[in-house]
Amino acid sequence: MTPTLAGICIILGLCLMLATGMPIAFALGLAAVAGLFLDMGPGVIYVLAETMFAGIANLGYVAIPMFVLMGAIVAGTPAGGDLYKSLDRWLHKVPGGLVLSNIGACAIFSGMTGSSPATCAAIGKMGIPEMLGRGYPASVATGSIAAGGTLGILIPPSVTMIVYGISTQTSIGRLFLAGVLPGILLTCMFMAWALYDARRKGFRFGGGVLHYSWREKLESLPKVLPLLLIILGMLFVLYGGVATPSEAAGAGALLTLVVVVLVYRLFRMQTYVGVFGSAMRESVMIMMIMASAELFAFALSSLFITQSLAAAIAALEINRWLLMGLINLFLLVAGMFLPPVAIIVMAAPLLLPIITQAGFDPYWFAVVLTINMEIGLITPPVGLNLFVLNAIAPDVPTQEILKGALPYALVMMLAIVLLCVFPGIVTWLPDLVMGAAIT
Template structure:
């Protein structure tokens, strides 16, 4: 059987397994094992566990459960709500300041937790009710939190970036640094939209009040004294210091990513014990259970995805697909946007973890041959995958928001995220026009890359 026929059969079997309702890890693992049985030497089945172990025996992957522990420790405490409250107290006089505070809180929490769902849940559980109480529409409130949560896979430490660094064989430190500039750019874009949308909703409320005397919560003015503002800081600053310390340890060369993750996890547990009194076994049990469940789920997906990629490579499917793409002789920008279109389509059905590990063997060789910087592309691809977190049918963040705000119709949640999807697409175009937004910081801190 030709490589093309095997490749088409492999892709068809994968789609069938996924649409059958099997969990992603088992769907990929099943397809890989079946094709090993029919198309690879019989002895290869005896090495399934060895192959999975060898693919996962990466010191970089060790950091994933440790970063998850850090995120769970912070997410299960009141740190997210306190962070949001402090930012709101300082920004309430700015037009749309409540929306901006939520964007900034999502960005800071994402940088501490490294998880999009955790960011949505931690900030949204406090932020959405507060925005609704002050007159923000359900779509506006849901969109801000859903979009802000996506920063969890762009701002370091990002589990998605860790996997990309492994798959693309790129420097994790350089990749983390490359995400900071685009992450801040998205924060500015989201905050700017929050101001514009707030002014629109405020103007409508004023018009309704002038026409019919209809009062609206958004028209009420809040006041915070300086004492109230400064009293909100003590519980927040230790976590900002933790974030800063972890970054200094990582980028200053004082610790490896795994050591940094371990240090961050221990310090996060220490902080919630000191600040929130979370130290008893009954308090720690939900944190450890969450860490174990999420780590197990992710590592299962990673292991099966790597086995899936190994079989694809052994059968020359990935090499053949890469060669076919190169043979099409597309211009480099047409090639890039074709691949990004593929990532968008896959984002309809798959989480970022699976997209990276399944597509890396196919899309990275042609991109490298076309002269694209794989660190830069990793950031662009991450933003495109962020879009997948807030557009249907999967849209993980959409369903997280629906879970914490069941009173907001799903239609409103989806429509609320649309402007942010457009802003992310604009950010991708800006990165294509000005790649230095992502590459300047790693070049400045770590020196120019020897191979681009």
């Protein structure tokens, strides 16, 4: 069997299993086992456990469950609600202040979790009922949360950036810095579209009947500022070379837990059973996907599929921007079916030599890849954020959620174009703080 035919068979088998609703980790693993069985026969059983374990046996990956735990602590306690309410109190007089509060809360919450589903669920539970209650169109309410939730994999600390850094042997600190300005840019673009979309659908902004005094605005800050200071402190020790990402993540999770316990007087063990259980489930899911993706990548390599694909791409004598367009198209399609972590583990090591040979900066490419993965989170058939919103807003029809979310995919495509035209948006801050990268 030729590598091309083997690749087609494995990909078709993977798509069929995903179409049945099988969990992504199991589908990737079974497709990999089938491919390896064709190549190695029954002896494949001896390499499965070792390959999967080796794929996640990296100290850098300790940061992932720590960041997930940090987000679960905020989302599972009153801290998340206070963060949202504080933004609402300060922005309530701004036209469209509530939709801006939701997207802004998503951006800040992203800095605590590094996870899009966690951000989408935490802010959506509070923001969607509030927006619907104030008369916002359902598509605006759900679409803004779905898109805002995607910021979790771009704004540091980002789980996908950690996976990309370890998979490609690039600096995680520089990757985090590379995501800062694009994250702010994308947040502003989301806000601009949300306001325009609401006006376009007939919603008229006004000051509203709510009014918050300066005392009410200021009294919300003491509970929120410690969490924001933890984020800033964590980023400082990362970029200052004081600690590794794993150490910073562990310290951040511990400090967040201490702050929540002391500020909210949450001394009941029952509260933390749910928090740690939620963090454990999401962490295990991510690690299972990564281990299965590593096995899938090993299968593709054993069958010489990745080598043949890399050689075919390298042999294409085309303009480098056309090459980048083809890569983005591949990532866009893959992102519609697979989670970001799986795609990065499988594709990043393959694509990195190709894009660097074409003269592209690997850190710039990491941001472009991440935004592409964000698009996959809000597009069918496997848009993870869409499923999250379906669960937390069952009264909103699925077509309304899609109608509100899909325009944000176009906004993200526009952001990719802007980064192609102005790559300095990505590279300026890392070069300023850490010096020019050696590629």
